[in-house]
Amino acid sequence: xxxxxxxxxxxxxxxxxxxxxxxxxxxxxxxxxxxxxxxxxxxxxxxxxxxxxxxxxxxxxxxxxxxxxxxxxxxxxxxxxxxxxxxxxxxxxxxxxxxxxxxxxxxxxxxxxxxxxxxxxxxxxxxxxxxxxxxxxxxxxxxxxxxxxxxxxxxxxxxxxxxxxxxxxxxxxx
Amino acid sequence: xxxxxxxxxxxxxxxxxxxxxxxxxxxxxxxxxxxxxxxxxxxxxxxxxxxxxxxxxxxxxxxxxxxxxxxxxxxxxxxxxxxxxxxxxxxxxxxxxxxxxxxxxxxxxxxxxxxxxxxxxxxxxxxxxxxxxxxxxxxxxxxxxxxxxxxxxxxxxxxxxxxxxxxxxxxxxxxxxxxxxxxxxxxxxxxxxxxxxxxxxxxxxxxxxxxxxxxxxxxxxxxxxxxxxxxxxxxxxxxxxxxxxxxxxxxxxxxxxxxxxxxxxxxxxxxxxxxxxxxxxxxxxxxxxxxxxxxxxxxxxxxxxxxxxxxxxxxxxxxxxxxxxxxxxxxxxxxxxxxxxxxxxxxxxxxxxxxxxxxxxxxxxxxxxxxxxxxxxxxxxxxxxxxxxxxxxxxxxxxxxxxxxxxxxxxxxxxxxxxxxxxxxxxxxxxxxxxxxxxxxxxxxxxxxxxxxxxxxxxxxxx
Numbered sequence: 001x002x003x004x005x006x007x008x009x010x011x012x013x014x015x016x017x018x019x020x021x022x023x024x025x026x027x028x029x030x031x032x033x034x035x036x037x038x039x040x041x042x043x044x045x046x047x048x049x050x051x052x053x054x055x056x057x058x059x060x061x062x063x064x065x066x067x068x069x070x071x072x073x074x075x076x077x078x079x080x081x082x083x084x085x086x087x088x089x090x091x092x093x094x095x096x097x098x099x100x101x102x103x104x105x106x107x108x109x110x111x112x113x114x115x116x117x118x119x120x121x122x123x124x125x126x127x128x129x130x131x132x133x134x135x136x137x138x139x140x141x142x143x144x145x146x147x148x149x150x151x152x153x154x155x156x157x158x159x160x161x162x163x164x165x166x167x168x169x170x171x172x173x174x
Numbered sequence: 175x176x177x178x179x180x181x182x183x184x185x186x187x188x189x190x191x192x193x194x195x196x197x198x199x200x201x202x203x204x205x206x207x208x209x210x211x212x213x214x215x216x217x218x219x220x221x222x223x224x225x226x227x228x229x230x231x232x233x234x235x236x237x238x239x240x241x242x243x244x245x246x247x248x249x250x251x252x253x254x255x256x257x258x259x260x261x262x263x264x265x266x267x268x269x270x271x272x273x274x275x276x277x278x279x280x281x282x283x284x285x286x287x288x289x290x291x292x293x294x295x296x297x298x299x300x301x302x303x304x305x306x307x308x309x310x311x312x313x314x315x316x317x318x319x320x321x322x323x324x325x326x327x328x329x330x331x332x333x334x335x336x337x338x339x340x341x342x343x344x345x346x347x348x349x350x351x352x353x354x355x356x357x358x359x360x361x362x363x364x365x366x367x368x369x370x371x372x373x374x375x376x377x378x379x380x381x382x383x384x385x386x387x388x389x390x391x392x393x394x395x396x397x398x399x400x401x402x403x404x405x406x407x408x409x410x411x412x413x414x415x416x417x418x419x420x421x422x423x424x425x426x427x428x429x430x431x432x433x434x435x436x437x438x439x440x441x442x443x444x445x446x447x448x449x450x451x452x453x454x455x456x457x458x459x460x461x462x463x464x465x466x467x468x469x470x471x472x473x474x475x476x477x478x479x480x481x482x483x484x485x486x487x488x489x490x491x492x493x494x495x496x497x498x499x500x501x502x503x504x505x506x507x508x509x510x511x512x513x514x515x516x517x518x519x520x521x522x523x524x525x526x527x528x529x530x531x532x533x534x535x536x537x538x539x540x541x542x543x544x545x546x547x548x549x550x551x552x553x554x555x556x557x558x559x560x561x562x563x564x565x566x567x568x569x570x571x572x573x574x575x576x577x578x579x580x581x582x583x584x585x586x587x588x589x590x591x592x593x594x595x596x597x598x599x600x601x602x603x604x605x606x607x608x609x610x611x612x613x614x615x616x617x618x619x620x621x622x623x624x625x626x627x628x629x630x631x632x633x634x635x636x637x
Contacts, residue, residue, distance in 0.1 A: 013622075036194065036363070037618040040393040051393045053571060057400045075319055077330035087332050101337040101415055105344045108408045112348045113400055119397045120382065123390045127360065129383025136366035138386055139359065141194035146340075 005031055006159045007134050009142050009167040013039045016143040019163035020045045023147060026159060031146040031173070034138040057115035064110025068103045125145040130166070134171075176622040178622035182633045186626035188465045194618050195519055197465075201360070201614040202367055204460040209607055212459065220599035222353045227593010230586045231306055239309050241586045248569045248581040253303045254419075255561040256591050260300035260598075261342070261416055261443070262557060263439075265409055266445025267293025269347055271356075272405035275398065281473055283616040284465040287360075288456065289449045290353040291609065295601040296448070298347045304338075306590070334418035341415040345408060352401045355394070358384040360610035413441040413493055420564065427507035427568030432495070436488035440557060443481035443527070446474050447553035456606060465612050469542055475540040478553060482531030485560075489528060503573070511567040515580060519563050526556020 010016040017039060023030055030046055043050075075080075076099075081089045088094035107119045120126055136146050149156060149170070159169055192200075209217075218518040234241055244251055267289040274282035305314050316322075317339045319329045340390040361381035384390070417437035420428035430436075441443050450471060496508040512520050530552050534540040571578045605611070622628045 007488060033388040034387065035391065036386060037359070037615040038200075038395050039388075040619070042388050043392045046388055048392060051389075051396045053393055053396050054400050057404075061404075074332050076331050079326065080328055081346045082330070084330055084332050089332075095332070098332040101334075101411065101418070102331060102340050104407070104411055105337075105340040108346045108348065108404050108411075109340075112404050115350060115400060116351045117395060119355070119393050123387075123393055124386060124391075125382040126377050127382060131362060131365065131381065131385050133362075133366070135387040139363040139366045139374045139384075140198045147460060169226065 003173040004153065004170060005146045005150055005173050006153070006156055006160060007169045007171060008147065008163065008165040009135065009137075010143060010164065011166050011167075012164075013037075013143060015145070016145065017041060017045055019145060019160070019165065022163055023061035023145065023160070026110045028156065028159070029148040029150070031148050033146070034133045034135075034144045036139050036143070038139060039143070041103040053115060053119055056118050057111045060114035060118075061107045061111035063114075065103060065107040067110065068099070072099045072102065134169075161173075175443060178628065179632070180623040180629070182629070184624070185469050186629050187284060187467065187469070187624040188617065188621055189240065189467055190628045191627045192464060192625055193315040194621065197612075197618055197621065198367070200462065200464065201610050201612045201617075202364055204606060204611065205364055206367070213603065216304065216385030217600065217603045220603060223592050223596025224600050225593075226589050227591075227596055229591055231302075234306060234586055234590070235309075235311055241584060243581055243583045243587050245535060245579055245581070247572055247579045248566055250569065251566050251581045252562075252583050252587040252591060253307045255558065255565055256563075256594065257303035257435075258416055258561045258627050259558050260296045260303075260594065261413065262441035262444045262561075263448045263554075264293040264296035264300065264345075264349075264416060264445065265413060265438070265441035266449045267291070267296075268345075268352075268405050268409040269442055270449070271352065272402040272409065276406060280620050281470055283613055283620060284462075284467070284470055285449060285474075286616075287353075287356065287451055287609070287613045288453060288605075288611050289445075290356070290429065291605050291611075292448060292452060292599065293347065293445075293593050294353060295598050295622060297342065297349065297607075298601070299598050301342060301346065302594060303590075304335075311559065316340060316464040334415065334422050337415045338419055341412045342346050342430035345412045345492060348401070348405060348408060348496045352398075352405060355397060355401070356613055356616075357610065358382055359386060359394070359615040360613065362386065363614060364610060369466070372480050387419065391506055393500045396455075410438055413438045425568050425572075426503040427511065427564065429504075430492060430495070431633070432488055432491055436485065436492075439481045439484035439488065440527075440560060443485055443531075444553060444557035446477045446556070447550040448480070450474050450546055450550035451554065452602065454543055454550070457610065458610060460606065464497050465617060468543065471543060472537075472541050475534045475546055475549070478549070479531045479534035479540070482534075484528055489524065506571075507568055511563060514567065514571070516567045516570070517569070519559050523556055526552045527560060530556070545546070 007128060008019065010019060013035070016033070016035070019116055020030065020033065020042065024045070024047065033042060033046060035042065076089060077092050077094060083089060087098060133139065134144055134146070147156060147160065153170060157170070242253070270282050270289040272284040303310055317329065317336065358381055361377050362384035364375035365381050366373060368377055377608055414434040414437065417433035421430055421433040425428060453466050454471065457463050493508055496504045530549055533549070539545050566581050570580060
């Protein structure tokens with residue numbers, strides 16, 4: 001299989017956005033777009049599906065909530081009930097108002113941390129991970145669109161040149 | 175450029191003729207440049223204060239809490255005052271990065287990174303005090319519900335002090351990941367610009383291999399939004415729970431239902447003051463006046479004015495309710511607070527927190543950088559005294575007149591407090607030289623809508 005890609009560089013987000021739309025309309029396959037900052041509408045223009053990470057956060061929050069209930073019920077009611085300041089400690093429901101703050105904190109703790117860990121895993125971000133942006137300028141002011149080559153290199157290059165690119169590179173896919 | 179439209183009535187958030195590349199260069203400059211004499215002087219002073227604090231802490235741990243000025247009647251004083259003061263300062267960072275994100279306030283982008291850094295460093299200082307106050311710090315892990323040798327005697331989940339443990343640790347750790355996630359693209363920018371191999375290595379490590387793919391950005395924005403949604407109630411809950419430490423007790427002057435909102439407003443008030451203190455200096459020293467503009471300072475002053483007024487309302491409500499309750503102990507607690515031997519602390523609190531922020535109604539004063547800096551220091555002092563007044567005046571004259579007494583701090587109390595200020599500035603000064611102090615990726619995303627150059631271009635076209 002051909003692993004060649006064309007990297008078209010742009011120096012403006014609006015030009016990039018138009019180029020992405022044109023390239024999609026011309027039925028070329030966009031492998032990836034690297035940008036220095038979040039370009040609004042880029043994911044829609046590229047046809048990316050929406051992220052489901054917020055849903056995972058909700059589920060993690062539910063886990064944290066359930067865990068806190070189990071933990072406090074086990075520790076305060078089942079395992080070692082104590083009479084502290086006359087607060088009822090022999091049924092969960094009667095002692096529950098005192099548990100609300102920690103239920104809340106655990107919900108947030110689980111939702112936030114597990115969501116961020118999920119994000120790091122899914123986007124392959126961790127210490128010692130090597131960066132994969134094709135050009136160091138893509139974290140500064142350059143926008144790169146990678147388009148897959150399917151035996152139509154010359155045609156693609158001439159097509160992309162008309163989209164306002166400032167630099168075109170043909171490389172093997174890393 | 176129609177997609178970047180912003181009403182012409184809005185003042186630009188990025189002044190000057192900036193391009194995307196200029197932002198990169200400006201944000202990277204303090205990291206890539208060399209520290210000047212002023213930085214080294216400030217760092218040395220902060221480090222000395224920090225070392226003095228470490229000495230005082232070691233002395234406390236080695237000898238015991240008796241080296242503090244605490245006595246049988248006043249069992250909580252500077253330590254808890256400092257704890258609440260630092261936690262309060264920490265609140266502004268989350269408020270700026272989370273609450274203002276939810277409200278789509280773009281001016282947050284120039285200041286959120288440093289405000290969050292301040293939050294984390296301040297909460298670290300706050301966390302020190304309860305731990306030191308335990309006396310036997312090597313048993314500090316007893317606050318966590320860990321299985322232990324006493325047939326698993328668990329922690330007391332009815333206690334607000336334990337809620338505080340959970341609240342503060344959740345707050346610190348969630349703020350840290352929120353901050354770090356936002357830092358990834360900016361560390362990546364520093365990594366890609368780094369020339370020296372050591373810098374390159376460090377920033378690649380810190381940036382977690384951020385590459386800026388479209389999908390990463392999509393997730394990044396969603397994660398930021400959800401974290402903001404989680405951090406907003408979290409930040410309100412943290413100071414609410416700090417106030418429970420007092421409000422659930424039966425001490426007149428503490429046992430007050432108004433405490434949670436009153437403490438949260440006070441926290442935001444003092445936090446914004448500290449952000450102003452730090453950023454007014456940093457924008458000058460690090461040449462960031464184009465991103466942290468006078469408008470930013472003015473908007474923060476408005477927040478200070480509003481939260482200061484809420485705090486003022488709370489003080490007056492407390493007094494009214496003490497009288498209206500008809501409880502003579504409650505009435506005496508407040509009468510004593512205002513006119514007793516600690517009247518001077520009460521007066522400092524009232525003038526710094528209630529009177530001084532009212533000056534911000536004047537547009538001329540709140541747009542003045544020197545005046546804003548002055549008021550920010552005044553507010554920081556006032557909010558320290560607020561906690562001191564609440565804690566010490568409520569304790570020093572308890573139910574038994576024979577045990578009435580005064581509190582005076584020892585050199586160890588002072589040393590630890592000054593030490594945490596030193597520690598805070600050590601961390602902040604190191605941060606200012608090694609971290610991207612402006613969320614440059616976010617700033618770039620609003621350059622076309624809120625940058626002065628682009629606004630002029632666009633508004634010119636409309637005419």
